[in-house]
Amino acid sequence: MSWGETLATGWHAIRAHSMRSLLTVLGILIGIAAVILTVGLGLGTQKDVSASISSLGSNLLIVSPGSTTSSAGIRGGFGSSTTLTTSDADALSSKTAAPDVEAVAAEKSASESLVNGDTNWTTTVVGTSTSWLDVRSRTVSEGRFLNAADENDRTTNVVLGSETATELFGSPRAVGRTLTINDVTFTVVGVLESAGSSTSDNLDDTAVVPMSTMQNTIVGGTSRTAVSTVYVKAVGTDEISAAYQETQNLLLNLHGITDADDADFTVSSQDALVSTATSVYRTLTVLLTGIAALSLLVGGIGVMNIMLVSVTERTREIGLRKALGAPPVAIRRQFLTEASVLGLGGGLIGAALGIASAKLLPSVLDSSIIVSPTAVVGSIVIAVGIGLVFGVYPAVRAARLAPIDALRSE
Amino acid sequence: MTATLTGPSASAASATPPVIDLRAGRKTYTTGSITFEALRGVDVRIERGEYVAIMGPSGSGKSTLMNVLGCLDVLTSGSYRLAGHDVGDLDEVELAQIRNEEIGFVFQQFHLLPSLASWRNVELPLMYRGVPRHERRERAALALERVGLGDRLDNRPGELSGGQQQRVAVARALVGEPALILADEPTGNLDTSSTEDVLALFDELHAQGRTIVLITHEPEVAERARRVVRVRDGLIQGDGPASALHDDRGYLHHPTSHDDDTQEIR
Numbered sequence: 001m002s003w004g005e006t007l008a009t010g011w012h013a014i015r016a017h018s019m020r021s022l023l024t025v026l027g028i029l030i031g032i033a034a035v036i037l038t039v040g041l042g043l044g045t046q047k048d049v050s051a052s053i054s055s056l057g058s059n060l061l062i063v064s065p066g067s068t069t070s071s072a073g074i075r076g077g078f079g080s081s082t083t084l085t086t087s088d089a090d091a092l093s094s095k096t097a098a099p100d101v102e103a104v105a106a107e108k109s110a111s112e113s114l115v116n117g118d119t120n121w122t123t124t125v126v127g128t129s130t131s132w133l134d135v136r137s138r139t140v141s142e143g144r145f146l147n148a149a150d151e152n153d154r155t156t157n158v159v160l161g162s163e164t165a166t167e168l169f170g171s172p173r174a175v176g177r178t179l180t181i182n183d184v185t186f187t188v189v190g191v192l193e194s195a196g197s198s199t200s201d202n203l204d205d206t207a208v209v210p211m212s213t214m215q216n217t218i219v220g221g222t223s224r225t226a227v228s229t230v231y232v233k234a235v236g237t238d239e240i241s242a243a244y245q246e247t248q249n250l251l252l253n254l255h256g257i258t259d260a261d262d263a264d265f266t267v268s269s270q271d272a273l274v275s276t277a278t279s280v281y282r283t284l285t286v287l288l289t290g291i292a293a294l295s296l297l298v299g300g301i302g303v304m305n306i307m308l309v310s311v312t313e314r315t316r317e318i319g320l321r322k323a324l325g326a327p328p329v330a331i332r333r334q335f336l337t338e339a340s341v342l343g344l345g346g347g348l349i350g351a352a353l354g355i356a357s358a359k360l361l362p363s364v365l366d367s368s369i370i371v372s373p374t375a376v377v378g379s380i381v382i383a384v385g386i387g388l389v390f391g392v393y394p395a396v397r398a399a400r401l402a403p404i405d406a407l408r409s410e
Numbered sequence: 411m412t413a414t415l416t417g418p419s420a421s422a423a424s425a426t427p428p429v430i431d432l433r434a435g436r437k438t439y440t441t442g443s444i445t446f447e448a449l450r451g452v453d454v455r456i457e458r459g460e461y462v463a464i465m466g467p468s469g470s471g472k473s474t475l476m477n478v479l480g481c482l483d484v485l486t487s488g489s490y491r492l493a494g495h496d497v498g499d500l501d502e503v504e505l506a507q508i509r510n511e512e513i514g515f516v517f518q519q520f521h522l523l524p525s526l527a528s529w530r531n532v533e534l535p536l537m538y539r540g541v542p543r544h545e546r547r548e549r550a551a552l553a554l555e556r557v558g559l560g561d562r563l564d565n566r567p568g569e570l571s572g573g574q575q576q577r578v579a580v581a582r583a584l585v586g587e588p589a590l591i592l593a594d595e596p597t598g599n600l601d602t603s604s605t606e607d608v609l610a611l612f613d614e615l616h617a618q619g620r621t622i623v624l625i626t627h628e629p630e631v632a633e634r635a636r637r638v639v640r641v642r643d644g645l646i647q648g649d650g651p652a653s654a655l656h657d658d659r660g661y662l663h664h665p666t667s668h669d670d671d672t673q674e675i676r
Contacts, residue, residue, distance in 0.1 A: 005537065016525055320521045323482060324582075325510020325538040327503045404482045407521065 010337040013310070014345070024306040025346030027299025028386060032350025032379045033357065034292035038285055039375040040358045044368035045281045053273050055195060055203060058137055059102075059237055061244055062273070063088075063230040063251070064266045082226035083255070083264040086211065089129075089230045091254055098246040100239040105135040106227040108214050114207060116168045116179045123164050125181060125207045127214020135233045143175035143190030146210050150189075154212040159190040163204035181207070184217050232267075240269060296382070299346060300390040307339050307394035311401075318398050319406025328399040335395035336388060343387020347380035354379075427494035429590050429621045430456035430479060435488035437474050437644075448474035450644035451488070456623060458589075461616040463632035463652070464625045466641035473594075475641060476625045480592045481509045493589035510538050514583025518595035520575045522567040528554060528578045529563045535586040553581040557611060573604025580611055584620075591615065593624045597631055609634050 014021045065084035089106035092098050108127040113120055132138075133145045141162065150157050158179070165174040165188070174188045186209065195203040215224040234243035247267050248260065257263055311318070318331055355376070358369040437449040448471045456462050466472035477483035478490060481497055484505075490497045493512050500508065514535070515521075522531045532550035541549070554560055557577040559570075567575050576596060583591050593612070597605040613634065616622055624635060632638050633652045640648040 005543075012525065316521065317523055320517075320523070321534070321538075322506065323480070323509060323515055323521075324535045325506050327506040327538070329503075330538060404477050407482075407517070 006333055006337045007341065009334060010341040013338050014341055020306065021342060021345065024302050025299065025342055025349070027295055027302045028343060028346030028383050029299070029350040029353065031292050031295035031299050032347050032383050033354035034288065034295060035379045035382075036351060036354030036371065036375050037357055037361070037369065038288040038292055040354075040369035040371050041288070041367065042281060042285045043370040043372055044362070047370060048368055049281075053270050059234040059240055060135070060270055061232040061234065061240070061247055062268050062270075063232060063247060064268070065226070065228070066264065066266065082223045084227050084230060085225040086215075086227055087225065088251060088254060088265075089227065091250060092230065092232055092247060097250050098243065100235050100242040100246055101232055102235045103131040103135050103233045105129055105132040105231045105233075106211065107132070107229045107231065108211060108219065108227045109229075110214075110219055112181050112207075112218065114164070114168060114179050114181055116177070119168050121164060121167045123161075123205050123207055125209060125214070125218060127209050127211040127218070129211055132208065132231075135231045138195060139193040140190045141193040142173060143188070145190050146208065150210040151212050154216055155210060156184055156186045156213060156217070157189040157210070158186040159192060159208040160188055161192050161202075161204040161206040162194045163202065164207055165191050167205075181209075182218055244269060296386055300386040303339055303342050303387050304390040304394060306342075307335060307391050308397070310338070311335065311394050311398045314398075315401060315406045315409040318401050319403045319409070322401070322403035323407060331401075332395045332399040335398045336391045339387040339391020339395070340384050341387070342391075343383045343385070344380070346387075347383025350383065351376050351380055426458050427491065428455050428457050429460070429493050430454055430623070431489075431491040432479070433489045435475075435478060435490060436486050437471075437478060437483070438486045447644055449478070449485075452641075452644070452646055454479075454639060454646065454649075456621065458621055459616075459619050460637060461612070461622045461635045462624070462637045462639060463635035464623065464639045464641060465627060465629070465632050466647075467627060470641045471644040472625055472627075472641045474644075476592065476594050479590075479623060480513055480515060481505050506538075510535055511586065512589045514586060514588040514591045516576070516579050516583050516591065516593035516596045518598040520567070520572075520579045520599070522575055522578055522582075524567050527564045527566055528559065528570070528581075531567070531578055532582045532585050534582060539586065549585055550581070553585040554578070556584060557581045571604065572600050573607045576600060576604065576608050577611065580608070580615075584615070589621060591620055591622045593622065595626055596624065597626070597628070605631070 063084065065082065084106075086106055086108075089104050092101055092104045095101075105128050109124050111122060112125040113122050114125075115121075126132075128146075129151060130146055130148060133140070140159065143159070145159055146157060149155070158181075160168070160174060162172045165172045168174065168179060169177050172191050174191055177188045178185050179188065180186065192204070192206075192208075209218065232243060232247050234240045244267060248263075251265055251267075252258075252260060252263060255264060321331060321334075322328075355371050358371045362368050432452060432454040435449050435452040435454075436447070439446045439448060450471075452471075452475060454475075464472060464475060474483070478485055479492075481492060481500075484500075485498065492508060495508055495512070497505070497508065509515075522528075523534075529547060529550040532553050533546040536546040536549060551560070551563055554563055557580050559574060559577055559581065562570060562574065562578075567578065570578065576599075580591075580596075583593075596612075597608055600608060609631065612622055612624065616636075622635075624631065626632050635652050638648070638650065638652050639646060
């Protein structure tokens with residue numbers, strides 16, 4: 001009896017009880033669909049997070065004031081400390097002190113109201129230097145970006161995000177228009193190309209002013225030299241770790257700190273941000289995978305159960321086949337094939353369900369799901385394997401039946 | 411494997427070896443502490459081309475004898491040669507092969523697989539012999555034609571009458587060209603006219619030189635055979651021509667009381 005015929009016989013037997021077979025493979029079906037969704041959700045989330053982090057710019061190191069400890073969480077003052085200043089950023093710009101750093105852009109940001117006549121729009125106003133455009137990988141769609149003269153002369157020029165411009169002036173074409181921030185009139189000299197929104201913030205809703213203007217006109221006070229973030233761009237991807245070391249050492253030096261554990265600032269790379277963000281989802285993935293594995297186990301037991309029922313029901317058939325000359329191996333193979341075909345069926349339907357859900361769910365979940373072909377093929381193989389493994393016991397039992405007893409059973 | 415089955419005796423004997431050569435056959439069943447001797451030393455020899463009925467009441471050892479002859483069970487002691495092959499030393503796999511090649515079974519309950527068309531039922535023995543598919547279909551069709559069901563190839567057993575179903579079973583027994591056709595109460599589930607159909611078919615097959623062994627408890631069926639072997643209490647009680655079934659006045663002689671047999675009649 002060839003494999004093809006064995007397979008056909010198995011399929012035939014399953015079709016004879018299609019409803020029962022479907023219910024049997026329900027566990028496997030759900031498990032496989034869950035595996036595909038879980039893997040897809042993991043991949044999708046990872047992609048979303050990397051996309052949002054790489055939207056910050058490429059080859060970036062992010063220096064924040066205060067410090068965090070990765071295991072114990074956030075130490076007090078992180079993000080709101082005033083330990084990072086414009087002079088730190090200036091020092092990092094030095095080619096001799098930090099040869100692997102290409103450019104540095106310090107950001108001092110504050111939430112302010114922008115006013116154009118009756119229109120009032122609150123957004124993040126960012127004071128920064130001319131290198132910002134390059135460091136943050138942004139481009140200007142209209143007008144120009146801030147230049148050295150703006151910085152030196154503390155001009156009241158502003159570059160708007162496309163959304164901010166639209167909100168205030170009804171269109172992104174806002175060059176030459178004026179607006180007021182804290183009762184100071186600013187002139188729009190450029191509008192940024194849209195960069196889309198990341199999960200953390202809207203990159204198109206912002207207003208960029210010269211750092212000097214930000215310090216003196218908008219914020220003022222004692223902490224005027226403090227900055228909220230310093231973006232450090234490495235020369236290339238391969239130089240990121242060197243740039244990291246240089247940044248870390250230089251800042252420790254400048255701040256007179258000998259032990260890196262006592263640092264009053266934090267340098268993080270994009271990779272580190274990605275892994276922090278994904279670790280949250282990893283916990284979720286482990287949980288979902290556990291459910292999927294449990295479902296597959298239950299499904300496997302279901303297959304074994306129904307195969308045992310099938311062996312009992314078909315005792316006479318087994319007896320007849322044996323009387324006609326079927327060796328034990330042929331009987332064993334027949335039932336193993338049947339169990340595998342059940343697994344395969346469950347796997348295929350489960351995969352179809354998983355793929356369909358992966359297409360439908362993102363619109364509800366607001367998270368992308370990437371269907372991995374490896375996961376689909378792998379899970380179908382697993383489903384067949386489950387059928388095979390849980391079919392062994394029933395198949396062996398069938399093969400061991402004595403032909404006379406089997407023929408005589410009612 | 412083939413070497414085992416065409417044993418030395420097959421070539422050693424100048425004449426064709428007997429189809430059945432059972433000597434001092436004993437079969438003991440043990441259930442817990444109770445031992446039961448189903449066969450207590452049975453000698454049967456059946457030559458090629460014979461048509462033999464084995465008769466006996468229930469509990470006579472008739473069924474055990476049928477199982478031993480059909481290689482479905484093995485003797486506790488004694489020797490059994492089927493068409494020259496010594497069956498005593500064979501393992502489960504070899505027994506399956508010898509059943510497949512040398513025996514065609516016909517059962518009381520037909521034992522057809524209900525979900526398969528007639529020709530698919532008939533081809534089963536060939537399938538386990540590894541005959542290619544197209545040849546199987548051809549031979550199954552021929553066998554079905556042989557039993558007069560050439561137009562019922564694609565019908566399932568449920569669409570056939572009892573007599574037709576048993577004829578499909580006979581076709582299945584014939585298809586592998588076995589040395590022996592072993593029929594266990596083949597008419598037990600049939601009405602009178604179907605019984606006659608099937609018995610007529612056996613007569614024809616016998617006329618063509620087939621070896622047929624028929625197990626029955628019905629004298630009307632047994633008398634169709636040329637030779638009747640009577641079994642009682644695990645021993646051969648009588649072995650002779652079928653005419654011996656009739657007494658002096660020509661009436662059919664019932665060797666056992668009918669009360670014993672009612673359980674077997676369904």
